[in-house]
Amino acid sequence: MILIAKELRESVLSARFAVTSLLCVILMAAAAGIMIGDLATLQEDYDAARALHARDMDPEHMNEEQIFIMGINLDKPPSPLMVYAAGIDPRLPNMVNISLLRGSSAKGGQGEDAGLAVFGSLDVASVVLLVLSLAAILLTYDAVAGEKERGTLKLLLSNAVPRDMVLLGKFIGRFMVILIPFLTGTAAAFLLMVLWGGMELGGAEYARLGLLTLLSVLYIGVFCMLGLFISCVTKKAATALLILLLLWVVGVYALPRASSLVAGALRPMPPASGVEAERSRAFLDSLKGMMGGGGDQDNPFGGARREWAKLDEYVGAKARARTRVAGGIARLSPSGAYLLAAMRLADTGPERHDRFLASAGKFDEAYTAWVMERFRNREGADPPPRLDMRPDRLDDALNSALFDIVLLAGWCIVLFAGSWVAMLRYDVT
C-alpha cells in the first residue's frame, strides 16, 4: 500500500499527468461527440430511407417495373454503440436491393472491401487505442529506469522491501493513475451519449458498454505492463522511452495498417468489372433461354439468380477471407486484438453485416414467393413479408470476442512475468 500510494502521489503530482489527463478526457469526449453526430446522421438517413422504402412495399404502390427492374430496398439500422467503437459497419453496404430480375445486391458504404478500413475511425475506442496507450507508456517508461537514474531505486531497495513488491506497487499505482483520465473520459462520453445525444440505451447496451470499458482497461493494462517491462530492461529512462515509442509506432500504428495491405496482397478481391460482367452474362443467358422458349417459364430468371447468388457468395467469401487474414495479422499487436474485440462487443463488425445479409436472403425468398402468389392471386395475397434482422446476442458477442480478450490478458501476463524476472535481476548499482 505504501508503494502504491507513493506511485499514485508521484505520478499525480507530475506535469505530464496533468497534460496527459486533460488531453485524454478532451479527446474522449470530443470523439464521443463526433460519433454521436455521425450516429444521428446515420439514424436520420436510416429512418428516412426506411419510410421511403416502406412505400415501395405498399401493395397499393407496387408495380411490375418496380418488382422486376427497380426492386425494393432493405435498410440496415446503425448500431448505437458505434459511438464507442465504430468498427467497419458504417463503411459496409447499408442497403440491399431485391429485384426479381436482378436478384439482390448490397449498396451504399464503401462496398464489401471496407472490411480493411477497420483501423481508421475516430471513436472512443480509437482514442483509447492511440492516446491512452501512449499515455500509459508516458506514465510508466521511467518507473524503474528513471528511479535508477535518479538514484532513488538504490535508496528504495536499501529497505527491507522485496523487489517483486516494488514492481507490483509500481504497476498498480501507475495503472490506477492512468485509469483516472480514462474513467473520467469514459464517464464524460457516456453522459454525452445519454444527455446530449439523447440515446435511449437498454440493459443490453449498458452491459456492452460495461464490457467495452473493461476491455479498454485491459488494453491500457497491456501498455502499462509494456512500459514497466521496457523500463526494467533498460538503464536509462530516455532509452526506455525511445524503445517504447518505436514499439508503439509499430504495434499501434504500423502493424494494424500493414495487416490490411498484406491481406490485400495475399487475398486479392476479384475485380468489380469482372463480377459485373459475370452477372450480365448470367442474365443474358436467362434472357436468351426465355426468348427461345426454353428454361423454367414459371421462374425465367431463376437460373440467373442462382448464378448471382453463387457470385455473391464467392465475392463475400473472398472479402471474409481477406478480413480474416487482416485480423490475424493485426492480432499480432495488442491494438489489433483490442479493436477487433471492441468491434465485436459493440456489434459494429462484419458479423452485423452478415446477419443483415442473411436476413435479407430470407426476406428475398419470402418476398419472391409473396410476389408470385400475388401475381397468381391478386386479391387474396397475404401482407408483404417484413425484414426481420436477428439481434446480436450478448453471449454470442462475448464468445466471439473472447479470443481477443484472452490475447490481451496473455500479453499482460507475459509482460508482467518478463518484468518480474527483469526486476529481480535488475542491476541497481
Added chain:
Amino acid sequence: MLQTIDLTKCYDNEVLAVNGLNLRVERGEIFTMLGANGAGKTTTINLVLGFTEPTSGTALINDIDVAKEPLKAKVHVAFVSENVQLYGNFTARQNLDFFAKLGGRTDATAEDYDAVLTRVGLPEAAFRRRVRGFSKGMRQRLGIAIAIMKNAELILLDEPTSGLDPKGGIEFLQLLDALRSEGKAIFMTTHDIFRAKEIADKVGIMAQGELVRVLDRVEIDRENLEDLYMKYIELQNSQARSAEAAAAA
C-alpha cells in the same frame, strides 16, 4: 554489527573490485574507509546492501548473512548515498514519510518528522517545499534524516560529505557524533581525510579492492594519515602502471 569475512567481488570482465575484505564495525563506532576512485569502496557498500552478489566471502549485518537473507538484514541498515536524489515532486516531509513507512516506522507523527528534519539542520521553511528545488546540501541532510528516521542500528554512508560546504561539513560531523553516542554503528566511505581523521574510531585504507591498512583511534592520532594515505595511493598507482606495462609488453 557489520562484519565482512573474506568478501570478494570479481566482475565478469575479471576486474577484482573487492578482494578478501575483512572488517568489523561495532555498535557506537564509526568506521571510515578511505580510498581513491575505483578502490572498491562503493562496491563494498553494494555488497553489504545485497545489491551485488559476492563472488566469495560473506557480509553479515547483525549476524545475518546479507546474500542469504537480504530482506532480514536490511531491516537493520540505513543507507545514505553520495548524491542523494529523492522524489522531486514530494516535499521534504512527504519524502521522509514515505521512507519512514517503508522502513517500518508506521507510527511516526508529523512532530517526529519535524523533529528529525530540525535535527539534521534543515530550515523549517523547507519542510513543506518540494525537494526538486533543494540544493545538494539540503538533499544530503534530508537523506540523513531518512536514515535517522529508520532508526536502524547500522548506517552506511557513501561519500556523504562530498559537496557539503564547511559549515555543513561541521554540522554533519556533529550529527554523526550524536548518532554514535546513541549506539549506532556507522560505516562511511570518503575521500575526505580531514573529516575522517576528526570523527572516525577506525580508518581503513582501501587500494585496488584490498583493505591495505586499518588504523584505530590511537593510530589515527599518532600517524600522519595524509602521508599514509598518499603512500598507499602512490603504491596503487605504481602497481597499476606496472600491470599496464606488463599487459602492453
